[in-house]
């Protein structure tokens with residue numbers, strides 16, 4: 001058990017299991033994109049460990065770049081505005097694979113997808129290390145999923161709780177008392 005800020009977390013999925021699964025995803029991607037040169041767009045901060053581990057096992061020619069998503073509440077309209085920042089590469093006509101740490105409601109990924117599709121890539125697929133299917137609020141097609149999780153807060157392996165925990169090599173889940 002570990003304590004971060006005001007909450008306790010217990011180990012949930014060990015590093016070796018996570019990394020074996022990432023290798024499987026890398027093999028599938030390498031097979032599916034054989035003869036192509038996809039560009040991976042890794043969403044910071046959460047996907048940095050997933051992206052690094054995946055890249056080591058992708059055996060085809062490929063590129064990677066990193067994006068950030070700024071999310072803020074609009075004062076004029078209802079809901080959140082999500083903006084994709086930092087894409088300098090031209091993805092027109094490219095095979096794009098977005099790398100995300102976790103898809104929760106799916107709202108962030110739906111918005112990222114919309115903004116990237118507007119740049120006319122040849123294809124666009126999503127690879128997410130984790131997903132919480134029960135939390136989905138919008139239908140979203142995720143081609144590569146590492147693990148499907150229950151609808152509980154998790155951290156570690158790149159994911160944080162209020163800034164902390166990204167460095168933990170295993171995945172932890174919130175301890176319910």
Ligand code: IMP
Nearest residue numbers: 102103104105106107108153154159160
């Ligand atoms: P969504 O728009 O609800 O799908 O939120 C996606 C983002 O919320 C992810 O990229 C994470 O940064 C964050 N997030 C969602 N669930 C968790 C969690 O259980 N732990 C840590 N971060 C999470």
